[in-house]
Amino acid sequence: MAAHAHPDPVSRAMASTDHGHHEHHGMSLKGYVVIFALLLVGTFLTVAAWKIEQSVEMPAFLGLLIALSIAVVKAVLVLVYFMHLKFSSRLTWIFAGIGFAWLILLMIGMTGNDIVTRWWLSQAPQGWSPVERSAIDDPPQARHAAEGSHE
Amino acid sequence: LSHSSSPGLAHHFVDYDQQRECAGLGMWAFLITEVLFFGGLFLLYSVYRFKFPEAFAFGSHHLSVPLGAFNTAVLIGSSLTMALAVHYAQLGESRKIVQFILLTILLGGVFLGVKVIEYADKFNHHLVPGRDFSMPGAPPQTQVFYSLYFCMTGLHAIHMIIGVGLLAIIAYYASRGRYTPLNYAAVENMGLYWHFVDIVWIFLFPLLYLITGGGGH
Numbered sequence: 001m002a003a004h005a006h007p008d009p010v011s012r013a014m015a016s017t018d019h020g021h022h023e024h025h026g027m028s029l030k031g032y033v034v035i036f037a038l039l040l041v042g043t044f045l046t047v048a049a050w051k052i053e054q055s056v057e058m059p060a061f062l063g064l065l066i067a068l069s070i071a072v073v074k075a076v077l078v079l080v081y082f083m084h085l086k087f088s089s090r091l092t093w094i095f096a097g098i099g100f101a102w103l104i105l106l107m108i109g110m111t112g113n114d115i116v117t118r119w120w121l122s123q124a125p126q127g128w129s130p131v132e133r134s135a136i137d138d139p140p141q142a143r144h145a146a147e148g149s150h151e
Numbered sequence: 152l153s154h155s156s157s158p159g160l161a162h163h164f165v166d167y168d169q170q171r172e173c174a175g176l177g178m179w180a181f182l183i184t185e186v187l188f189f190g191g192l193f194l195l196y197s198v199y200r201f202k203f204p205e206a207f208a209f210g211s212h213h214l215s216v217p218l219g220a221f222n223t224a225v226l227i228g229s230s231l232t233m234a235l236a237v238h239y240a241q242l243g244e245s246r247k248i249v250q251f252i253l254l255t256i257l258l259g260g261v262f263l264g265v266k267v268i269e270y271a272d273k274f275n276h277h278l279v280p281g282r283d284f285s286m287p288g289a290p291p292q293t294q295v296f297y298s299l300y301f302c303m304t305g306l307h308a309i310h311m312i313i314g315v316g317l318l319a320i321i322a323y324y325a326s327r328g329r330y331t332p333l334n335y336a337a338v339e340n341m342g343l344y345w346h347f348v349d350i351v352w353i354f355l356f357p358l359l360y361l362i363t364g365g366g367g368h
Contacts (some may be wrong), residue, residue: 024236027154036231043223044355047216050361056264060204060363067357082234082346084339088175095176099183106187115198 025087035081086090159334167333174336178343191296191353196358199299203292210289210296211362213278215269219360222265223352229258232347237342240325240335248325248338252318255345259315266308273297300359307355310348317341 046067053063080086085096152247155165164170200207236251272278280294281299320339326332332340 026241029235029238032231032234032238035234036227039227039230040224043220043227046361047220048356050216050357050363053363060208063234063361063363064199067361068354071354071357074353077355078230080348082230082349084237089172092172092175092179095183099179101188102183103186107190111194111196125200126194 012110027081031081035077037079039074042070042077046070156197159329165310169336171336171339174340175238175343178340180264182347183341185347189303189306192299192306193354195348196299196303199295200358200362203290203295204294208291208297208299208362210278210293211360214360215272215298216360218265218269219356222262223356225258225262225265226352227264228351229255229348231346232258233342237335237339240330240338241332243330243332243335245325245328245330248330249322252322252325256315256318256322259311259318263311263315266304272346273301303355303359307348307351310351314341314345314348317344318331 049066049070050063079096083096087095160167160170164173231256232251236248236255239247277283277319278297280298284297286293318341320344325338336348
């Protein structure tokens, strides 16, 4: 019967959550309210940490790290419980993961890397010839314009 | 397989579960493009905050943390009512679906209303980037911060406005009894969209409103 209902592997994979017909893909009402309360607590902690940072001497990146860590936890709570990933098939997990994988690969891995390493190069004068440094600090077009105005 | 007795089930699907999961995957694929859409702005933000930390802290001090925190709570509340609407869609209780979607619309409206108040304040105080921008003592790059503020919260607000419109359509169909425990993919996908917009704001709030250091005001 099952083989007849899902004749090909794709259909079988897509029906992988098919454990009985009227399966409930979610939580109890109380569960949703608990997640809501946790998200509110997270918001409160974010603002409280910001308040404390105003009076305590600490490096700026630490405040950013705290705020982003709380934001990531909140986002995961929304993804897993409100967006029902917990009750979804592996295929749905892969789809959800791909978005963040691409975000990291393209934004941080490639474009972000490009920008950050350019900054590194401009910060590292030792061992670099003046020509190499000036190619980073002011591109050839800008140099041409500057030389033209001198003459 | 005869589908004449299966309302709302397209003929190319084996059963309702397969149809719903397929619709869900399509929605997730759309959300991948949304992640990259917003991701570009977040990258731009990261680069300029790294480059002009003082200007970002200076600009951030003028944003109202109480209003931002209030809006964060409102949006989290709207995510709860949206999740409950999906919950009642799974149970096939049309009246409850309509009630919770209307609540979600109401909370979305409150969020947008607060946003209007905040934007009006920026216009009144000459904080909109351009020729009229004026902020005494601000580093010139403070305009970069406000450009990103308007781009990121603006794109987010456009998503909210579209979301409210879609919610109204879903509420209408729910009131006509269109969604059943077997066939509620539209409500579920509406929820995915709404929660995604919530996640974007979860990151926007600390990144725009809660910048410490630099200016030291």
